[in-house]
Amino acid sequence: MPSAPRRQAPRRQAPRRHDPDRRARILHAALDVVAEHGVAGATHRRIAAAADVPLGSMTYHFEGLEPLLTEAFTLLADTVAARFTERMAAASTYEEACEAVVDLVVGESWASPRTMLLSYELYAFAARRPALQEVMRDWMDKSRAALGRHFPPETAKALDAMIEGLSIHRSVDRAPAGREAVRAIVGRLVG
Template sequence: MPAAQRRHDPDRRARIVAATLDVIAEFGVAGTTHRRVAAAADVPLGSMTYHFSGMDALLTEAFTLLADTVSARFTERLAAATGPEEACEAVVDIVMGEGWATPRNMLLTYELYAFAARRPALQDVMRGWMRKSRVALEQHFPPHTARVLDAMIEGLSIHRSVDARPADREEVRSVVRRLVG
């Protein structure tokens, strides 16, 4: 009987990480299992332990992917601004959900916050995400303003995701202008 042929699948690890975010979005961190992730990634269950030392390592990598992806969009939007007015409008766009505060990203972010509360490795991921946000904001604003804008973006994004009457674009623009001065 011939030996089983090994399937060449160079993207398997990345597919598993991406599928992990899908599973977290559907079931939460508490409902994320190796079996569910393997099914979502369409890989054999054994691939999970081959590529990752355990669930914490997988979740850390998945949340790092989320942070890096959202940070890249955030940075890209701010980098496109050519002056103070455009930078303020970029901040408004970010709060309003263009590239950052999508319902899925917000749900995943809530899961990250809760999971990171007890795991230092995830706290490092969150701190790195905040650092990237502030660096992107500091292209246009002084460091102290960037810090406040970063907190405002996060706070208003959270409120927009759960508020029955979230702030509209003009309200957000007004807040940004007041903070920028």
């Protein structure tokens, strides 16, 4: 009489590693990779390695590279806008607000070399991507709202453009405008 087939014991799966910060780590790593290699050099493999996560985590958390980069750039915009807003909120007088604008141009709370590099990448990447253009518009709105606590809307708009433009120039200029020169420009803009 044939014996009954042996029932195999169920295979034990390896315990799942609980990693609640994995998604955030991937987003930060994406920005690190973009800062080092540019958007063109950002790959799932490089980002996974930088985040120290399995490659499969990339597709588990993000539908593709473009949604990942969009979310990473959103994180960048939100982080920088929060620093910008915090600096402007610390000003309690008109004079302090003007000095805060100068700080935003010559300090590194907004215009650090890394932030400027990532901003250049964001502008280029967003040129043909409406979702990222919306991220940029939202960032602009937050900056103007922070400035609008102290200045009329048209002045806030002009100051926002000046902060960004001078920051870009300062990042590549051989003789960037110093604090006094920036203070004089702010004075002319605010009247």
